[in-house]
Amino acid sequence: MPTQQAATAALDSPQLPGLTTRLADALLGDDSRQRLTLALLGLAALVTATVVLLLLYAARIGAADVQQVGVLTVLYFVFIGGFYGLIRSGLNRHCADPTLAMPQTLIAQSLIGASYAVTGPVHGATLIMLSLVMVFGMFSLRPASVRIACVYTVTLMGMVMVWCVQHQPLHYPARQEVFNFALTAIVMLAISQLSGQLSDMRTRLKTQKIALEQALAHIKEMAARDELTGLPNRRRMMTLLQEHATRHARGGPRFFVCIIDLDHFKSINDTYGHAAGDAVLRAFATQAQVVLRTTDMIGRWGGEEFLLLLTETPPGDPTLGVARLRERLAELPASPALYDLRVRFSAGFARYEDGEPIDQAIERADRALYAAKSAGRNRSVVL
Known part of the structure; x- marks a missing residue:
């Protein structure tokens, strides 16, 4: 046995x-x-x-x-x-x-x-x-x-x-x-x-x-991209935010969440038509990709709102890229058909804190955006 x-x-x-x-x-x-x-x-x-x-x-x-x-x-x-x-x-x-x-x-x-x-x-x-x-x-x-x-x-x-x-x-x-x-x-x-x-x-x-x-790759691309601007859509940006939060928890860099809202966008649509509004959105997306750092990510959050994921890489200040974007848009026409129109925006920043849910960081960025708009628009606020 x-x-x-x-x-x-x-x-x-x-x-x-x-x-x-x-x-x-x-x-x-x-x-x-x-x-x-x-x-x-x-x-x-x-x-x-x-x-x-x-x-x-x-x-x-x-x-x-x-x-x-x-x-x-x-x-x-x-x-x-x-x-x-x-x-x-x-x-x-x-x-x-x-x-x-x-x-x-x-x-x-x-x-x-x-x-x-x-x-x-x-x-x-x-x-x-x-x-x-x-x-x-x-x-x-x-x-x-x-x-x-x-x-x-x-x-x-x-x-x-x-x-x-x-x-x-x-x-x-x-x-x-x-x-x-x-x-x-x-x-x-x-x-x-x-x-x-x-x-x-x-x-x-x-x-x-x-x-x-x-x-399948095209379908995945379409599912992750905004059709009008070509930027990552809301779902894709949420995925990227979660990935960065996980990476930060494992010792990766900290990052800022920034929500941008185009100022007086509704009046552009009402005055010049929705085609002009679409041109403004595309122009903003194009210039943002040119001006921002390669490590920064921007996506269309919804309507005239955009969300940015800005990696904090010392000694640089992630908010400076948004300031450069504001200056660039002030120099360029919104579209060839609207030469005198300039795109202005308000921005709210929130620095991601250790262990906090992503939704909480987004909510703080949204409050900062509301503060920027309440203070007169065309400015940035950090919370």
């Missing part, structure tokens, strides 16, 4: 998954691409194991020569072991196709062709292996390479079948071999055609995937 308990504990031990991981890394490496290449080789090894079992069975029932089966079995293991060594050593990376799918396919078909010639009465079973190798090749090779491999397979099997009819007519009757050859040719032709269709399908799926990714 203690021995059983120890075995159970060993199976339940968290060290076992770690041992499995280390063993997998030792056999397959830690390069994801090389692991994929070795996975393809694993499929080839599976086919190899099936053919070897068929050879051993043929030898056991006396349908194949034991010595020939032994030589082929060794060749199969050399085939798998050799490619494994090339991949694990990294030498395959210097090849045009690092997966080595083409040489694997051709060598596998050659060995299966040899197996066909030595398995006598049960040789028909090896034809299935030819098809299986090509099916795997469809997912690794380009259509042109699949066609070459299919032509090679048909030519090889034609030569093997002629040799077998001449030297072992008892087990390889000519009529039966003609049928087997026709069947092989038809199957290879079908695989070649299917490979082209599969490639077209993968190309279409890849194109659709790229189009969907681009559409």
Whole structure:
């Protein structure tokens, strides 16, 4: 009983998954691409194991020569072991196709062709292996390479079948071999055609995937941007504020929250029309992005209000950028059509305090904005 308990504990031990991981890394490496290449080789090894079992069975029932089966079995293991060594050593990376799918396919078909010639009465079973190798090749090779491999397979099997009819007519009757050859040719032709269709399908799926990714990126951009000004919208600015608050809690820089309201914007709309009001909003957004620091972020908060996230980077004063923006707007017309109109704004600042909710900092900035407007507009107030 203690021995059983120890075995159970060993199976339940968290060290076992770690041992499995280390063993997998030792056999397959830690390069994801090389692991994929070795996975393809694993499929080839599976086919190899099936053919070897068929050879051993043929030898056991006396349908194949034991010595020939032994030589082929060794060749199969050399085939798998050799490619494994090339991949694990990294030498395959210097090849045009690092997966080595083409040489694997051709060598596998050659060995299966040899197996066909030595398995006598049960040789028909090896034809299935030819098809299986090509099916795997469809997912690794380009259509042109699949066609070459299919032509090679048909030519090889034609030569093997002629040799077998001449030297072992008892087990390889000519009529039966003609049928087997026709069947092989038809199957290879079908695989070649299917490979082209599969490639077209993968190309279409890849194109659709790229189009969907681009559409999704566009949708995300639209969801995070204000359509009129191109600035981040309210939702995006809230996300940025939360991210900066989290970064500050982890030792990042402090920052200011600033809310800007364009002065007398309603009268602009009433006097000049909404098109002029839209032009004023776009002009403000453009100049703000030009004047403010690259570390500052501005978004449209709603209507004629904008929210700024101003990083506090000593010895600079984040409020100076807003002052520069006010001076710049005082020099430029609101739009080409309204040359005499100047954009003026009121601004309220709130310095983010440690651990406070973002909503609280925004509320203090809003109170500062109200104080700026109450004091006569076109000014900034810090709370």
